[in-house]
Amino acid sequence: QLVESGGGSVQAGGSVRLSCVASGFTESGNYVAWIRQAPGEGREGVASIYTGTDRTYYADSVKGRFTISHDNTKNTLYLEMNSLKPEDTAMYTCSGRYSSSCPGLGAAYFGYWGQGTQVTVS
Secondary structure, rough: OOOEEEEEOEEOOOOOEEEEEOOOOOOOEEEEEEEEOOOOOOOOEEEEOOOEEEEEOOOOOOOOOOEEEEHHHHHHHHHHOOOOHHHHOOOEEEEOOOOOOOOOOOOOOOOEEOEEEEEOOO
């Protein structure tokens, strides 16, 4: 089960932290990720993390601004978003993959999804 929280409205340049209770994913060696979809656009993989080694992967559009992390004690995945831009406006969804390997950040590689949380940057 994947349940997100933490979205909202923020001004450009501001920060938001998203959380996702990702039971069954964060406490073992799996991939969990944040995928976003802006209105009229396709889904975009933003960041992922392999919970076995904490290796992280980021889309070029967010490198240096977003940080993905997880807390096994809370079964929770986080996305810290800084220096937000209007183009970061999207529905952000937590997703999981039961595997120790993952070809990339594409949404198609993840089979388990939360309900999403909206982030609006103005």
